[in-house]
Amino acid sequence: MTPLLSARGLTTRYGARIGCEDVSFDLYPGEVLCVVGESGSGKSTLLGTVALRVQAASGSLTYVTAHGEPLNLLTLSEPRRRLLMRTEWGFVEQNPRDGLRMTVSSGANIGEPLMAVGARHFGKIRETSSDWMRRVELDAGRIDDLPASFSGGMQQRLQIARNLVTGPRLVLMDEPTAGLDVSVQARLLDLLRTLTAQLHLACIIVTHDIGVARLLAHRLMVMQGGRVVEAGLTDQVLDDPQHPYTQLLVSSVLPV
Amino acid sequence: MNARHGAESPDGTVAGYNFAYLDEQTKRMIRRALLKAVAIPGHQIPFGSREMPLPYGWGTGGIQTTAAIIGRDDTLKVIDQGSDDTTNAVNIRRFFARTAGVKTTTRTLDATIIQTRHRIPETPLREGQILVYQVPMPEPLYRLEPRVAECRKLHALSEYGLMNVKLYEDIVRHGSIATTYDYPVIVNDRYLTAPSPIPKFDNPKLHMNAALQLFGAGRERRLYAIPPYTRVRSLDFDDYPFEIQRWEHACEICGSRESFLDEMIVDDKGKRMFVCSDSDYCAQRVGGNEASTVHATLDEAADLSMNERADETERERA
Numbered sequence: 001m002t003p004l005l006s007a008r009g010l011t012t013r014y015g016a017r018i019g020c021e022d023v024s025f026d027l028y029p030g031e032v033l034c035v036v037g038e039s040g041s042g043k044s045t046l047l048g049t050v051a052l053r054v055q056a057a058s059g060s061l062t063y064v065t066a067h068g069e070p071l072n073l074l075t076l077s078e079p080r081r082r083l084l085m086r087t088e089w090g091f092v093e094q095n096p097r098d099g100l101r102m103t104v105s106s107g108a109n110i111g112e113p114l115m116a117v118g119a120r121h122f123g124k125i126r127e128t129s130s131d132w133m134r135r136v137e138l139d140a141g142r143i144d145d146l147p148a149s150f151s152g153g154m155q156q157r158l159q160i161a162r163n164l165v166t167g168p169r170l171v172l173m174d175e176p177t178a179g180l181d182v183s184v185q186a187r188l189l190d191l192l193r194t195l196t197a198q199l200h201l202a203c204i205i206v207t208h209d210i211g212v213a214r215l216l217a218h219r220l221m222v223m224q225g226g227r228v229v230e231a232g233l234t235d236q237v238l239d240d241p242q243h244p245y246t247q248l249l250v251s252s253v254l255p256v
Numbered sequence: 257m258n259a260r261h262g263a264e265s266p267d268g269t270v271a272g273y274n275f276a277y278l279d280e281q282t283k284r285m286i287r288r289a290l291l292k293a294v295a296i297p298g299h300q301i302p303f304g305s306r307e308m309p310l311p312y313g314w315g316t317g318g319i320q321t322t323a324a325i326i327g328r329d330d331t332l333k334v335i336d337q338g339s340d341d342t343t344n345a346v347n348i349r350r351f352f353a354r355t356a357g358v359k360t361t362t363r364t365l366d367a368t369i370i371q372t373r374h375r376i377p378e379t380p381l382r383e384g385q386i387l388v389y390q391v392p393m394p395e396p397l398y399r400l401e402p403r404v405a406e407c408r409k410l411h412a413l414s415e416y417g418l419m420n421v422k423l424y425e426d427i428v429r430h431g432s433i434a435t436t437y438d439y440p441v442i443v444n445d446r447y448l449t450a451p452s453p454i455p456k457f458d459n460p461k462l463h464m465n466a467a468l469q470l471f472g473a474g475r476e477r478r479l480y481a482i483p484p485y486t487r488v489r490s491l492d493f494d495d496y497p498f499e500i501q502r503w504e505h506a507c508e509i510c511g512s513r514e515s516f517l518d519e520m521i522v523d524d525k526g527k528r529m530f531v532c533s534d535s536d537y538c539a540q541r542v543g544g545n546e547a548s549t550v551h552a553t554l555d556e557a558a559d560l561s562m563n564e565r566a567d568e569t570e571r572e573r574a
Contacts, residue, residue: 108424116417122493
């Protein structure tokens with residue numbers, strides 16, 4: 001099987017400072033990869049680099065499209081990149097208000113990616129929107145409400161629906177459960193696990209929450225100071241951490 | 257105008273000003289921008305908008321465009337909300353009569369240049385005529401995408417799904433596409449364009465029009481154009497197609513059922529009447545002088561409804 005996305009020696013710098021350095025990984029279709037680490041360890045920079053929001057200084061990043069065409073993402077033209085983001089990729093922001101259009105109804109929020117790729121039938125767009133609201137466990141009767149009238153957890157689920165409606169193959173998530181209380185978090189994680197399995201989605205999830213990683217991830221990358229210090233299968237890394245930092249990280253989780 | 261410039265020359269123009277007010281360099285700059293605009297239908301071309309002797313929002317873009325293209329042999333007609341005798345139209349017409357000494361007219365057929373705000377004349381335009389629009393906001397996406405650089409990118413890559421989000425919201429809130437003026441169009445199958453705040457009733461007239469249509473936005477410093485016989489498509493949904501307004505009434509003066517009607521309240525008991533917004537069209541149908549006196553008596557009422565509508569437009573923009 002060929003990897004969906006492969007990074008080799010990916011390095012991003014902010015001037016003289018290091019964002020992330022020499023990161024290599026392969027992501028296969030349907031695989032969930034979690035990136036964990038403390039604040040400032042370069043997780044979000046890595047995600048931003050992969051999402052092509054931050055310019056990489058060196059390294060290579062290759063993505064294989066649905067048609068089997070390998071793309072060098074770091075030299076991809078802007079129209080092509082935007083098309084890829086619209087059709088095959090999704091990006092779930094940490095703060096749903098950054099990823100949603102707060103001034104239009106939730107139905108329009110889910111429908112916007114569809115209209116961006118050419119859907120022009122109001123009835124069908126609306127049907128798909130309400131279908132997706134049900135799938136992320138939102139009340140479809142609130143399809144005409146503004147996202148501002150939703151709670152934080154509902155907004156996050158709306159953002160996930162908006163990202164998945166075009167049937168992407170790769171979704172990047174930046175701390176999708178941060179700022180939610182634990183019961184809402186649990187439901188969201190459950191939903192994410194179901195959806196990624198159902199849709200055979202490849203995911204890169206950045207989190208500082210080891211619990212999230214254990215529940216969702218197939219594989220784990222631990223970052224510290226911009227470098228990957230340990231990588232491997234989730235259970236392996238969490239149950240038998242090798243690197244001192246990973247050991248510290250795992251032992252810092254508060255037992256309930 | 258001060259005393260030094262107040263003297264009138266024999267042809268009725270005011271001495272001390274260049275032909276059509278603007279200096280020749282400025283006119284050249286605007287003409288260059290206009291050539292680009294015609295070459296890329298619907299694409300907004302930046303230009304160095306000048307201070308004009310009237311406030312932004314009163315037609316500075318339209319006046320500069322007209323000043324750049326007008327010649328001594330041209331005949332100018334100016335309309336505001338379809339009418340030749342509202343303040344804005346009268347003032348702009350007089351401005352060019354005094355600074356350029358050109359002939360002016362209220363007849364659509366006789367005019368070579370028609371400067372307009374908020375309407376396209378009902379009388380079909382012919383080849384060789386130029387329609388100049390006054391545009392307050394040339395960017396159709398600005399309510400949806402506040403970043404100017406991002407807007408340009410969306411135009412460059414023709415990513416116009418966002419505009420349909422607005423129409424979607426209209427249907428959700430009002431049950432139909434409730435945008436009634438400044439209804440977004442795609443020009444020449446490429447650029448999303450604001451047709452200026454004309455009623456959507458006039459949108460079909462943009463399509464394959466024989467006249468050259470120029471749009472000037474003075475405050476926003478943009479020019480754009482729809483050349484003669486260019487395809488112009490109003491955005492819509494497959495199951496909610498574009499529709500124009502219809503009235504149950506006929507014009508009370510000329511009896512037209514095809515024209516755009518203004519609703520006017522004529523007394524303090526709520527009595528209302530519907531008349532053509534295009535005063536020239538209405539007068540032509542009734543024939544000659546009789547109609548113009550009717551229109552004169554209606555002026556007061558017309559001004560009132562005009563102001564109301566302007567206020568409404570302003571409120572929606574705010």
